[in-house]
Amino acid sequence: MLLDSYLNNVRRNFKKKEVLFDFDKGFISLMHKLISLPQKEHKKELISFRMNWQTCLKKEASMQRELLLYFNYLGWLDYQIDNKDFKKLCFWVLEDIDAAL
Numbered sequence: 001m002l003l004d005s006y007l008n009n010v011r012r013n014f015k016k017k018e019v020l021f022d023f024d025k026g027f028i029s030l031m032h033k034l035i036s037l038p039q040k041e042h043k044k045e046l047i048s049f050r051m052n053w054q055t056c057l058k059k060e061a062s063m064q065r066e067l068l069l070y071f072n073y074l075g076w077l078d079y080q081i082d083n084k085d086f087k088k089l090c091f092w093v094l095e096d097i098d099a100a101l
Contacts, residue, residue, distance in 0.1 A: 007031055023067060026053060043081055050077045057097075068097045 011028050014020035030049045034042055054074070057065055068074065068091050078084040091097045 004032065004035055007035075021067075022056065023053065023073075027073075046077055046081050050074070050081065065097045068100075074100060 007028050011020065011025070014024055026049065030045065033045050037045065070090055072086075072088045072090050075084075075086050075088055079086040091100070
């Protein structure tokens, strides 16, 4: 339960500093779910999260997409779901993100 406690601290800290964005909320919630679920149910949760997040990214302003400039969460999710090669660690420009969506 140490990881669960750590996630709660991260959420509280982000909220206090007013930098808790939709992705952060969703990702922290996903991690909470994955901690409590058996391994065989992780794939379903990851697929659901990826689909919802990708839909939001297509609609949201570029500010939400900018986090992909630092780490390619879409690639990481694909790797977790299908073991697809994780080729791009990050995107260098927002236009590359739009093309990936």
